[in-house]
Amino acid sequence: MKIERAKGTKDVPPQEEIVKQEILDSLKTVFKLYGFSPLETPILERIETLTAKYTGGSEITKEIFKLSDQGGRNLGLRYDLTVPLARFVAMNPTIKLPFKRYQIGLAFRDGPIKLGRYREFWQCDVDIVGSKSMLADSECVKLTFEFFKSIGLKTFIEINNRKILDGIMESLEIPEKERNNVIIVIDKLKKVPLEDVKKELKQKGLYDKQIKQLLDIFGMEGNNAEKISNLRKIIKSDKGYDGLDELEQIFKYVKNKDLIFKISLARGLDYYTGTVFEAFTQDESVMRSSLAGGGRYDNMIGGLIGNADMPAVGIAFGVDTIIDALKASNKLKAKKTVTKVFVIPIKAEKESIKLADNLRKQGINAEVDIMGRGISKNLDYANSLDIPFVVFIGKKELKAKKFKLRDMISGKESLLSESSLIKRLKE
């Protein structure tokens, strides 16, 4: 029998998982600072929920892992955490608004396997349900900056508003039914050559003049205020003006030079209705995958409830791309173990166990030999896991009521009483 993983999945061994857990803890800390509480929803959802109108759209629903239960009910594995949130809010009509929740969980997509893309992946989402105010969008943006600052990763955030994109297209007289398709093409501007984008736009039925005007607008130079001011002259649509007003408010609430108005930012998902944003590392050497992304989706939850009005905005962090960016910036300190000290008995098993227990009582992560190995094999083990300290306990030490501590990095040894040992290891 072949021993393999399922295709498109990965194991995360301790030396990577320890770091991932630290990043997740940092995310949770920032989420809580902004008053987001945790929610958990199941991975299994009814297929009707996952494919409902206003949810992910056809690009995503064709990648759903489908299955059924013993009762023959049609289920799917969730492809994001936003649709389940909408389902939760729809089922809990008396929930207090604004409902500010975070959720960290796995999502699944049965898509093609590319480098760095997995069929099972973590999403870390914060969302605010119930507020139309740009203050809500601004909290998401600020929290994003705060989080990346907390892990020492220099980032910038690109921001746009779907209403501005709509307004531009309306002003260029691009037919309404083509606009969502055009947005999907625009979204590729970063990844595919300009000529290919032009060709695709032409295929969507746009005239050469429209394509030129569109790309001129996307190529517009200037700072955020200048771009907004220029667009106020170009756009001839109420929706477009609304989008510009909303964006201006966010710039008022979030004073940060790394928040950049990117007119071509679209984000592929169907459900966005206003603000959209994406965070990237400032490190030029790193491939520019987005580290976090989100936006406003005012119709999804209301659509699920049935014509109710339920605005929402949120952002999702991709923990894998964040780890990649940290690695590329040499900001990542891999650890092979959580253990701080390894206790090696030299014919003193009972005393070694007792010491390990006492260290643990003091909050020190401690291991003790459970293999009955000799000194050198135990040292090999401690070395191979980069355990920072080792304690030897033998007859000599027991007689002197002291323990020999070896700093595994410097190699320095010291003979210490139990209380001095604890003090030293707690440093």
Added chain:
Amino acid sequence: MKIERAKGTKDVPPQEEIVKQEILDSLKTVFKLYGFSPLETPILERIETLTAKYTGGSEITKEIFKLSDQGGRNLGLRYDLTVPLARFVAMNPTIKLPFKRYQIGLAFRDGPIKLGRYREFWQCDVDIVGSKSMLADSECVKLTFEFFKSIGLKTFIEINNRKILDGIMESLEIPEKERNNVIIVIDKLKKVPLEDVKKELKQKGLYDKQIKQLLDIFGMEGNNAEKISNLRKIIKSDKGYDGLDELEQIFKYVKNKDLIFKISLARGLDYYTGTVFEAFTQDESVMRSSLAGGGRYDNMIGGLIGNADMPAVGIAFGVDTIIDALKASNKLKAKKTVTKVFVIPIKAEKESIKLADNLRKQGINAEVDIMGRGISKNLDYANSLDIPFVVFIGKKELKAKKFKLRDMISGKESLLSESSLIKRLKE
């Protein structure tokens, strides 16, 4: 369209999820104190892995959620974290031993829905791979006591050894091929009436005399040492003696009056080979579901690798039953939000946002009105979520460079400078 969850799944709203996260954090802390590092394996596994020999056995594999990917590969959702651990170790032959890992993750079983039983549930496992020594089993037992102590839940642990059970059955001349079936029946002793167990044992082909002897042994009175001593007279089998020796060693390493030798403890799973244990609350008023359980499974990993020798022992904690036990013991403090303070602007939006930002910089979980509501509606919101503090900012306060803090429990208000406010909220 009906908005429903998938059958057998549940949402965990903030007021429950906050507590669950705290329990998971306590578990992680204790796991790390004992030198267990985190591992993550995927939820999707190949069906061949999940149904391999030496894994869960037919009782479990018939409950696997089956699905396939776009390439037509047969997959299943994992039903525990032990089989994936075995697969991981089998795929990583150079891993350092002992491999001590913890994993907290979801498992799935498409079983009948009973009260408190879900098709998607959390498992929190620690396992030690590579050590035959009873020191490893003892570490699992000690860690279990430590964890429950840390959350203030009084528990006892029942312990047994499959070799003892085998030895008893050998001595009673119960045929080898029936012994696993007998173990499954024995496992029901807690849950079904004695008469039903007798009937089932008779159906398995046991003579009345054998049944009587078996039940007499299970009903044996006395402390741990007395039971071991009595069994040494009854058992006539080397395997049985080995089991008694192993158990005696654990009692030597773990001196705890709440570790109780329970001769009838079997645990249903096929893969156990030695020590088995289960933890229960001491609270008599609570239904006695096991809060944690595990044991030694020396053949599973080796079986997957192919005839290699790879001993292992571990324990799994059931976070849902732990929460239920805490609730029943009135030890559970539900929280509706993580927010410590809610900032209410009285025509001072800008200043309120700034204060919230400053509080967050000081590590204080803070929310600010993002709905543009009046004072009383904002107070309603803070009240409904039991947010402990509210700060008011209006013209008067701004002029005095002070903030009005209201303790929402006592109702007491104080006018404080920003630094005093921060100091107070940090208390």
